[in-house]
Amino acid sequence: MLDAFQREIIELLPRLRRLARSLTGEAADADDLVQTGVERALSRRDQWQPGTRLDWWIMRIMRNAFIDEVRRDGRTALSAGGEDLDHIADPSVASVDLKIDAMALNQAMARLPADQRLAVAMVLVEGLSYAEAAEVLEIPAGTLTSRLVRGRQALLAELGAQGVTA
Amino acid sequence: MTITDAMLIAYVDGELSAEEKREVDRAAALDVAVATRLAAHQRLRAGMADAYAPILDEAIPAALLAAVKGASDTKVVAFAPRRALPAWTAFAAMAACLVLGLAIGFGAPDASLVASDMTAKGKLASALDRQLAADQGGAAIRIGVTFTDTAGAYCRTFQANGVAGLACRDGEGWRVPVLSAIAPQASDGFRTASSLPAAVAAAVDERIAGEALDAAGEAKARANGWSGTPVR
Numbered sequence: 001m002l003d004a005f006q007r008e009i010i011e012l013l014p015r016l017r018r019l020a021r022s023l024t025g026e027a028a029d030a031d032d033l034v035q036t037g038v039e040r041a042l043s044r045r046d047q048w049q050p051g052t053r054l055d056w057w058i059m060r061i062m063r064n065a066f067i068d069e070v071r072r073d074g075r076t077a078l079s080a081g082g083e084d085l086d087h088i089a090d091p092s093v094a095s096v097d098l099k100i101d102a103m104a105l106n107q108a109m110a111r112l113p114a115d116q117r118l119a120v121a122m123v124l125v126e127g128l129s130y131a132e133a134a135e136v137l138e139i140p141a142g143t144l145t146s147r148l149v150r151g152r153q154a155l156l157a158e159l160g161a162q163g164v165t166a
Numbered sequence: 167m168t169i170t171d172a173m174l175i176a177y178v179d180g181e182l183s184a185e186e187k188r189e190v191d192r193a194a195a196l197d198v199a200v201a202t203r204l205a206a207h208q209r210l211r212a213g214m215a216d217a218y219a220p221i222l223d224e225a226i227p228a229a230l231l232a233a234v235k236g237a238s239d240t241k242v243v244a245f246a247p248r249r250a251l252p253a254w255t256a257f258a259a260m261a262a263c264l265v266l267g268l269a270i271g272f273g274a275p276d277a278s279l280v281a282s283d284m285t286a287k288g289k290l291a292s293a294l295d296r297q298l299a300a301d302q303g304g305a306a307i308r309i310g311v312t313f314t315d316t317a318g319a320y321c322r323t324f325q326a327n328g329v330a331g332l333a334c335r336d337g338e339g340w341r342v343p344v345l346s347a348i349a350p351q352a353s354d355g356f357r358t359a360s361s362l363p364a365a366v367a368a369a370v371d372e373r374i375a376g377e378a379l380d381a382a383g384e385a386k387a388r389a390n391g392w393s394g395t396p397v398r
Contacts, residue, residue: 002235010231013234
Protein backbone atom coordinates (compact mmCIF):
# COMPACT_ATOMS: atom_id res chain seq x y z
CA MET A 1 0.00 0.00 0.00
CA LEU A 2 1.09 3.56 -0.58
CA ASP A 3 1.68 5.57 2.55
CA ALA A 4 1.17 9.32 2.92
CA PHE A 5 4.79 10.01 2.07
CA GLN A 6 4.59 8.11 -1.22
CA ARG A 7 1.25 9.69 -2.10
CA GLU A 8 2.71 13.13 -1.54
CA ILE A 9 5.63 12.31 -3.82
CA ILE A 10 3.26 11.14 -6.55
CA GLU A 11 1.46 14.46 -6.35
CA LEU A 12 4.79 16.24 -6.74
CA LEU A 13 5.86 14.28 -9.82
CA PRO A 14 4.46 16.71 -12.44
CA ARG A 15 6.35 19.61 -10.89
CA LEU A 16 9.51 17.59 -10.37
CA ARG A 17 9.41 16.51 -14.00
CA ARG A 18 8.95 20.11 -15.15
CA LEU A 19 11.88 21.27 -13.06
CA ALA A 20 14.06 18.41 -14.25
CA ARG A 21 13.24 19.12 -17.89
CA SER A 22 14.35 22.71 -17.53
CA LEU A 23 17.62 21.51 -15.98
CA THR A 24 18.52 18.67 -18.33
CA GLY A 25 16.74 19.76 -21.48
CA GLU A 26 16.03 16.17 -22.52
CA ALA A 27 12.89 14.28 -21.52
CA ALA A 28 14.68 10.99 -20.84
CA ASP A 29 17.48 12.61 -18.82
CA ALA A 30 14.88 14.60 -16.93
CA ASP A 31 12.93 11.52 -15.91
CA ASP A 32 16.16 9.79 -14.91
CA LEU A 33 16.89 12.75 -12.67
CA VAL A 34 13.42 12.66 -11.14
CA GLN A 35 13.72 8.92 -10.62
CA THR A 36 17.05 9.34 -8.87
CA GLY A 37 15.49 12.05 -6.70
CA VAL A 38 12.51 9.89 -5.84
CA GLU A 39 14.58 6.81 -5.08
CA ARG A 40 16.99 8.72 -2.87
CA ALA A 41 14.12 10.47 -1.12
CA LEU A 42 12.51 7.12 -0.36
CA SER A 43 15.72 5.55 0.84
CA ARG A 44 16.46 8.52 3.11
CA ARG A 45 12.95 9.26 4.19
CA ASP A 46 13.94 9.09 7.84
CA GLN A 47 16.06 12.19 7.21
CA TRP A 48 13.11 14.26 6.09
CA GLN A 49 11.58 16.32 8.90
CA PRO A 50 7.79 16.26 8.84
CA GLY A 51 6.42 19.78 8.75
CA THR A 52 9.14 20.97 6.40
CA ARG A 53 8.67 21.24 2.64
CA LEU A 54 8.90 17.81 1.08
CA ASP A 55 9.01 19.34 -2.41
CA TRP A 56 12.02 21.48 -1.55
CA TRP A 57 13.74 18.57 0.12
CA ILE A 58 13.39 16.42 -2.98
CA MET A 59 14.42 19.33 -5.20
CA ARG A 60 17.59 19.66 -3.13
CA ILE A 61 18.26 15.96 -3.64
CA MET A 62 17.70 16.46 -7.36
CA ARG A 63 19.99 19.47 -7.42
CA ASN A 64 22.78 17.37 -5.89
CA ALA A 65 22.17 14.57 -8.35
CA PHE A 66 22.11 17.06 -11.22
CA ILE A 67 25.39 18.66 -10.16
CA ASP A 68 26.99 15.23 -9.75
CA GLU A 69 25.85 14.32 -13.24
CA VAL A 70 27.19 17.56 -14.73
CA ARG A 71 30.53 16.93 -13.00
CA ARG A 72 30.69 13.37 -14.29
CA ASP A 73 29.61 14.28 -17.75
CA GLY A 74 31.94 17.24 -18.03
CA ARG A 75 30.23 18.63 -21.12
CA THR A 76 28.65 21.66 -19.46
CA ALA A 77 30.28 24.02 -17.04
CA LEU A 78 29.24 23.74 -13.45
CA SER A 79 29.83 27.39 -12.78
CA ALA A 80 30.61 30.52 -14.73
CA GLY A 81 33.37 31.34 -12.29
CA GLY A 82 33.23 34.60 -10.31
CA GLU A 83 29.95 35.64 -8.83
CA ASP A 84 30.55 39.36 -9.27
CA LEU A 85 27.87 41.20 -11.15
CA ASP A 86 28.51 42.76 -14.44
CA HIS A 87 26.36 45.84 -14.51
CA ILE A 88 27.03 46.84 -18.06
CA ALA A 89 23.92 46.50 -20.11
CA ASP A 90 24.39 44.40 -23.20
CA PRO A 91 23.47 46.53 -26.21
CA SER A 92 22.55 43.45 -28.25
CA VAL A 93 20.02 42.54 -25.56
CA ALA A 94 18.57 46.02 -25.67
CA SER A 95 17.94 45.84 -29.38
CA VAL A 96 16.39 42.41 -29.36
CA ASP A 97 12.65 42.32 -29.63
CA LEU A 98 12.03 38.83 -28.50
CA LYS A 99 9.39 36.40 -29.38
CA ILE A 100 10.20 33.50 -27.14
CA ASP A 101 10.18 30.07 -28.67
CA ALA A 102 9.99 27.17 -26.23
CA MET A 103 12.45 24.98 -28.08
CA ALA A 104 14.97 27.76 -28.53
CA LEU A 105 14.60 28.59 -24.87
CA ASN A 106 15.20 25.00 -23.84
CA GLN A 107 18.32 24.86 -25.98
CA ALA A 108 19.55 28.13 -24.55
CA MET A 109 18.95 26.82 -21.01
CA ALA A 110 21.03 23.75 -21.79
CA ARG A 111 24.00 25.97 -22.63
CA LEU A 112 24.00 27.78 -19.29
CA PRO A 113 26.44 26.75 -16.60
CA ALA A 114 24.70 24.36 -14.22
CA ASP A 115 24.54 26.75 -11.28
CA GLN A 116 22.88 29.46 -13.38
CA ARG A 117 20.44 26.93 -14.79
CA LEU A 118 19.45 25.93 -11.26
CA ALA A 119 18.86 29.53 -10.21
CA VAL A 120 16.86 30.35 -13.34
CA ALA A 121 14.83 27.14 -13.05
CA MET A 122 13.91 27.73 -9.41
CA VAL A 123 12.65 31.26 -10.05
CA LEU A 124 11.31 31.17 -13.60
CA VAL A 125 10.12 27.57 -13.90
CA GLU A 126 9.26 26.65 -10.34
CA GLY A 127 8.16 30.22 -9.59
CA LEU A 128 9.90 30.57 -6.23
CA SER A 129 10.71 33.90 -4.63
CA TYR A 130 14.37 34.84 -4.28
CA ALA A 131 14.33 33.97 -0.58
CA GLU A 132 12.74 30.59 -1.27
CA ALA A 133 15.07 29.78 -4.16
CA ALA A 134 18.11 30.70 -2.07
CA GLU A 135 16.85 28.42 0.67
CA VAL A 136 16.22 25.48 -1.65
CA LEU A 137 19.58 25.89 -3.36
CA GLU A 138 21.31 26.60 -0.05
CA ILE A 139 23.16 29.63 -1.37
CA PRO A 140 23.30 33.24 -0.14
CA ALA A 141 20.74 35.66 -1.59
CA GLY A 142 23.45 37.64 -3.34
CA THR A 143 24.79 34.53 -5.04
CA LEU A 144 21.31 33.63 -6.21
CA THR A 145 20.62 37.05 -7.73
CA SER A 146 23.98 37.17 -9.44
CA ARG A 147 23.41 33.75 -11.01
CA LEU A 148 19.91 34.76 -12.00
CA VAL A 149 21.11 37.93 -13.68
CA ARG A 150 24.00 36.30 -15.50
CA GLY A 151 21.83 33.39 -16.54
CA ARG A 152 19.10 35.59 -17.90
CA GLN A 153 21.50 37.89 -19.70
CA ALA A 154 23.02 34.82 -21.31
CA LEU A 155 19.60 33.45 -22.27
CA LEU A 156 18.61 36.70 -23.94
CA ALA A 157 21.93 36.95 -25.73
CA GLU A 158 21.63 33.33 -26.86
CA LEU A 159 18.11 33.82 -28.13
CA GLY A 160 19.19 37.00 -29.88
CA ALA A 161 22.09 35.16 -31.49
CA GLN A 162 19.73 32.43 -32.64
CA GLY A 163 17.68 35.09 -34.33
CA VAL A 164 14.62 34.32 -32.29
CA THR A 165 13.10 37.70 -32.81
CA ALA A 166 9.76 39.00 -33.81
CA MET B 167 20.71 56.69 -11.84
CA THR B 168 21.75 53.69 -13.84
CA ILE B 169 19.16 50.96 -14.08
CA THR B 170 21.01 47.65 -13.98
CA ASP B 171 19.81 44.37 -15.38
CA ALA B 172 19.71 43.14 -11.80
CA MET B 173 17.10 45.78 -11.03
CA LEU B 174 15.09 45.05 -14.13
CA ILE B 175 15.10 41.36 -13.36
CA ALA B 176 14.10 41.94 -9.76
CA TYR B 177 11.34 44.20 -11.06
CA VAL B 178 10.08 41.48 -13.38
CA ASP B 179 10.28 38.91 -10.57
CA GLY B 180 8.29 41.13 -8.19
CA GLU B 181 11.22 41.46 -5.81
CA LEU B 182 11.55 45.26 -5.68
CA SER B 183 10.20 47.56 -3.02
CA ALA B 184 7.50 50.02 -4.05
CA GLU B 185 10.03 52.79 -4.16
CA GLU B 186 12.51 50.85 -6.31
CA LYS B 187 9.68 49.89 -8.61
CA ARG B 188 8.73 53.51 -9.15
CA GLU B 189 12.34 54.26 -9.95
CA VAL B 190 12.40 51.61 -12.67
CA ASP B 191 9.03 52.80 -14.02
CA ARG B 192 10.37 56.35 -14.24
CA ALA B 193 13.55 55.24 -15.98
CA ALA B 194 11.62 53.09 -18.46
CA ALA B 195 9.33 56.01 -19.26
CA LEU B 196 12.27 58.31 -19.93
CA ASP B 197 14.63 55.94 -21.69
CA VAL B 198 13.54 53.68 -24.50
CA ALA B 199 16.63 51.52 -24.06
CA VAL B 200 15.59 50.73 -20.47
CA ALA B 201 12.02 50.07 -21.60
CA THR B 202 13.23 47.68 -24.28
CA ARG B 203 15.45 45.76 -21.87
CA LEU B 204 12.62 45.59 -19.38
CA ALA B 205 10.29 44.22 -22.04
CA ALA B 206 12.87 41.60 -23.04
CA HIS B 207 13.14 40.38 -19.45
CA GLN B 208 9.36 40.32 -19.09
CA ARG B 209 9.07 38.20 -22.22
CA LEU B 210 11.80 35.90 -21.00
CA ARG B 211 10.00 35.33 -17.71
CA ALA B 212 6.69 34.65 -19.42
CA GLY B 213 8.39 32.54 -22.09
CA MET B 214 10.11 30.34 -19.54
CA ALA B 215 6.87 29.69 -17.68
CA ASP B 216 5.07 28.88 -20.93
CA ALA B 217 7.86 26.71 -22.30
CA TYR B 218 7.82 24.25 -19.43
CA ALA B 219 4.19 24.44 -18.32
CA PRO B 220 2.93 21.73 -20.73
CA ILE B 221 5.06 19.15 -18.88
CA LEU B 222 2.67 19.44 -15.93
CA ASP B 223 -0.05 17.88 -18.04
CA GLU B 224 2.01 15.01 -19.41
CA ALA B 225 1.25 11.47 -18.30
CA ILE B 226 3.67 10.33 -15.62
CA PRO B 227 5.89 7.54 -16.97
CA ALA B 228 5.12 4.17 -15.41
CA ALA B 229 8.75 3.76 -14.36
CA LEU B 230 8.48 6.84 -12.16
CA LEU B 231 5.28 5.65 -10.53
CA ALA B 232 6.89 2.30 -9.97
CA ALA B 233 9.89 4.02 -8.39
CA VAL B 234 7.60 5.71 -5.89
CA LYS B 235 5.60 2.59 -5.17
CA GLY B 236 8.31 0.01 -5.11
CA ALA B 237 10.46 1.81 -2.61
CA SER B 238 12.33 -1.36 -1.77
CA ASP B 239 11.56 -3.27 -4.93
CA THR B 240 14.36 -4.76 -6.90
CA LYS B 241 13.70 -4.25 -10.54
CA VAL B 242 13.62 -7.03 -13.07
CA VAL B 243 15.91 -4.90 -15.19
CA ALA B 244 18.29 -4.52 -12.27
CA PHE B 245 19.51 -8.07 -12.63
CA ALA B 246 18.71 -8.53 -16.30
CA PRO B 247 22.07 -7.21 -17.52
CA ARG B 248 24.01 -9.69 -15.38
CA ARG B 249 21.75 -12.64 -16.07
CA ALA B 250 21.04 -11.69 -19.65
CA LEU B 251 17.36 -12.53 -19.50
CA PRO B 252 16.08 -12.68 -23.05
CA ALA B 253 14.10 -9.65 -24.13
CA TRP B 254 10.91 -11.63 -24.52
CA THR B 255 10.77 -12.32 -20.78
CA ALA B 256 10.48 -8.62 -20.10
CA PHE B 257 7.74 -8.29 -22.66
CA ALA B 258 5.93 -11.32 -21.35
CA ALA B 259 6.20 -10.15 -17.77
CA MET B 260 5.07 -6.69 -18.71
CA ALA B 261 2.16 -7.94 -20.73
CA ALA B 262 1.28 -10.25 -17.88
CA CYS B 263 1.31 -7.46 -15.36
CA LEU B 264 -0.64 -5.13 -17.58
CA VAL B 265 -3.39 -7.63 -18.14
CA LEU B 266 -3.39 -8.58 -14.50
CA GLY B 267 -3.53 -4.95 -13.49
CA LEU B 268 -6.63 -4.44 -15.55
CA ALA B 269 -8.30 -7.71 -14.74
CA ILE B 270 -8.11 -7.78 -10.99
CA GLY B 271 -7.73 -5.44 -8.11
CA PHE B 272 -5.54 -5.64 -5.09
CA GLY B 273 -6.54 -8.36 -2.69
CA ALA B 274 -5.25 -10.44 0.16
CA PRO B 275 -3.14 -13.46 -0.74
CA ASP B 276 -5.46 -16.11 -1.97
CA ALA B 277 -5.65 -19.31 0.07
CA SER B 278 -7.18 -21.09 -2.91
CA LEU B 279 -3.86 -20.87 -4.75
CA VAL B 280 -1.35 -22.02 -2.18
CA ALA B 281 -1.85 -24.81 0.36
CA SER B 282 -0.76 -24.41 3.97
CA ASP B 283 2.42 -26.38 3.24
CA MET B 284 3.28 -23.72 0.61
CA THR B 285 2.68 -25.91 -2.40
CA ALA B 286 0.73 -24.57 -5.33
CA LYS B 287 -2.78 -25.87 -5.68
CA GLY B 288 -5.88 -25.38 -7.77
CA LYS B 289 -5.62 -22.96 -10.65
CA LEU B 290 -2.11 -21.90 -9.71
CA ALA B 291 -0.88 -25.50 -9.92
CA SER B 292 -2.47 -25.96 -13.33
CA ALA B 293 -1.17 -22.64 -14.61
CA LEU B 294 2.35 -23.57 -13.51
CA ASP B 295 1.97 -26.97 -15.15
CA ARG B 296 0.46 -25.81 -18.42
CA GLN B 297 0.84 -22.12 -19.16
CA LEU B 298 3.60 -20.75 -21.35
CA ALA B 299 4.55 -17.13 -20.85
CA ALA B 300 4.36 -16.44 -24.54
CA ASP B 301 0.85 -17.82 -24.88
CA GLN B 302 -1.44 -17.23 -21.96
CA GLY B 303 -4.38 -15.43 -23.51
CA GLY B 304 -6.54 -13.82 -20.90
CA ALA B 305 -5.60 -16.19 -18.09
CA ALA B 306 -6.10 -14.79 -14.60
CA ILE B 307 -2.84 -16.28 -13.42
CA ARG B 308 0.14 -15.02 -15.33
CA ILE B 309 3.44 -16.77 -15.67
CA GLY B 310 6.48 -14.51 -15.81
CA VAL B 311 9.96 -15.95 -16.13
CA THR B 312 10.92 -19.64 -16.20
CA PHE B 313 14.44 -20.66 -15.25
CA THR B 314 16.49 -23.45 -13.76
CA ASP B 315 17.65 -23.05 -10.20
CA THR B 316 21.10 -23.95 -8.95
CA ALA B 317 19.84 -27.40 -7.93
CA GLY B 318 18.62 -28.10 -11.47
CA ALA B 319 14.90 -27.73 -10.78
CA TYR B 320 12.61 -25.57 -12.85
CA CYS B 321 11.24 -22.40 -11.26
CA ARG B 322 8.62 -20.01 -12.56
CA THR B 323 7.46 -16.61 -11.38
CA PHE B 324 3.75 -15.88 -11.38
CA GLN B 325 1.25 -13.20 -10.53
CA ALA B 326 -2.35 -13.66 -9.53
CA ASN B 327 -5.01 -12.04 -7.40
CA GLY B 328 -2.82 -9.32 -5.95
CA VAL B 329 0.09 -11.58 -5.21
CA ALA B 330 3.29 -12.44 -6.99
CA GLY B 331 5.47 -15.36 -6.23
CA LEU B 332 8.05 -17.85 -7.23
CA ALA B 333 7.29 -21.55 -7.63
CA CYS B 334 9.92 -24.26 -8.00
CA ARG B 335 9.30 -27.80 -9.16
CA ASP B 336 9.36 -30.25 -6.28
CA GLY B 337 8.53 -33.86 -7.08
CA GLU B 338 5.18 -33.90 -8.80
CA GLY B 339 4.11 -30.45 -7.62
CA TRP B 340 5.28 -26.87 -7.20
CA ARG B 341 6.74 -25.51 -3.99
CA VAL B 342 6.13 -21.78 -3.47
CA PRO B 343 9.08 -20.47 -1.45
CA VAL B 344 8.16 -16.83 -1.99
CA LEU B 345 4.75 -15.22 -2.11
CA SER B 346 4.43 -11.47 -1.89
CA ALA B 347 1.55 -9.03 -2.13
CA ILE B 348 1.67 -6.68 -5.08
CA ALA B 349 1.33 -2.99 -4.28
CA PRO B 350 -1.99 -1.49 -5.36
CA GLN B 351 -2.47 -0.48 -8.96
CA ALA B 352 -1.29 2.77 -10.39
CA SER B 353 -4.07 5.31 -10.73
CA ASP B 354 -4.27 4.43 -14.40
CA GLY B 355 -4.62 0.75 -13.60
CA PHE B 356 -1.32 -0.23 -15.16
CA ARG B 357 1.60 -1.99 -13.65
CA THR B 358 4.89 -2.81 -15.21
CA ALA B 359 7.39 -5.59 -14.89
CA SER B 360 9.73 -3.28 -13.05
CA SER B 361 7.51 -3.45 -9.97
CA LEU B 362 7.88 -7.18 -9.38
CA PRO B 363 7.95 -7.34 -5.58
CA ALA B 364 11.43 -7.18 -4.14
CA ALA B 365 11.11 -10.49 -2.36
CA VAL B 366 10.28 -12.27 -5.61
CA ALA B 367 12.96 -10.52 -7.63
CA ALA B 368 15.52 -11.30 -4.94
CA ALA B 369 14.42 -14.93 -4.82
CA VAL B 370 14.89 -15.22 -8.59
CA ASP B 371 18.26 -13.57 -8.42
CA GLU B 372 19.33 -15.91 -5.65
CA ARG B 373 18.26 -19.13 -7.33
CA ILE B 374 18.73 -18.66 -11.04
CA ALA B 375 21.45 -20.72 -12.69
CA GLY B 376 22.54 -19.28 -16.00
CA GLU B 377 19.89 -17.60 -18.03
CA ALA B 378 16.13 -17.68 -18.03
CA LEU B 379 14.59 -20.09 -20.52
CA ASP B 380 13.47 -18.77 -23.84
CA ALA B 381 10.08 -19.68 -25.31
CA ALA B 382 11.42 -22.87 -26.88
CA GLY B 383 13.15 -23.97 -23.69
CA GLU B 384 10.00 -23.32 -21.72
CA ALA B 385 7.88 -25.38 -24.11
CA LYS B 386 10.41 -28.21 -24.02
CA ALA B 387 10.46 -28.23 -20.23
CA ARG B 388 6.68 -28.46 -20.18
CA ALA B 389 6.76 -31.31 -22.67
CA ASN B 390 9.14 -33.14 -20.34
CA GLY B 391 6.75 -32.69 -17.43
CA TRP B 392 9.07 -30.22 -15.66
CA SER B 393 11.21 -33.12 -14.50
CA GLY B 394 14.90 -33.62 -14.01
CA THR B 395 17.83 -31.46 -14.83
CA PRO B 396 16.95 -29.75 -18.06
CA VAL B 397 18.87 -30.37 -21.24
CA ARG B 398 20.45 -27.13 -22.31
